[in-house]
Amino acid sequence: MIGFFCATLLAVLWSVILQIPLAYFQASLLDSVWPIFIYVSLFILQPILIYCASKQLLKQVKSLFLIAICSALLTGLSLQYYKMAKIDYLLGSQGILTTGVIEKAQTHAQRMRSTEWQVRALYQVAQEEFITPVFIDNTRDLQLGDTVQVIYSRSYPAVSRISN
Secondary structure (H helix, E strand, C coil), rough: CCHHHHHHHHHHHHHHHHHCCCHHHHCCCCCCCHHHHHHHHHHHHHHHHHHHCCCCCCCCCCHHHHHHHHHHHHHHHHHHHHHHHHHHHHHHHEEEEEEEEEEEEEEEECCCCCEEEEEEEEEECEEEEEEEECCCCCCCCCCCCCCEEEECCCCCCCCCCEEC
């Protein structure tokens, strides 16, 4: 009975998370409680629910614990792909082009890889300023102060990227 209840809670949790607007995924922890809810749910609550739901099916606790922990790791990867697909959809279906100015350009060293040239642009929508996520410029053409094209979502202006 507890296993069925936990499985139902897990399904409800996922249905809530999939309905959360994308802007909350990109919100700062200081701006909103939604990122805290999302990450606590996925990386703490979900493994506990999977452990409880599967406890009656699998009798080996060590295997069950490993499955619960792996679920959190797989969820993290799939959530990232879900987020990127949702961004692509939003920008493809309701993207608006505007101009922005590179406000940060820096070299970032990667582990076991070469360095990357990362830039971020500042742009305005309805007299409100927004900053794009980091864009990796492999050609190193973009410098501090350069003007670039930024595509942003009409519904959620904070969802954006530098258009290349």
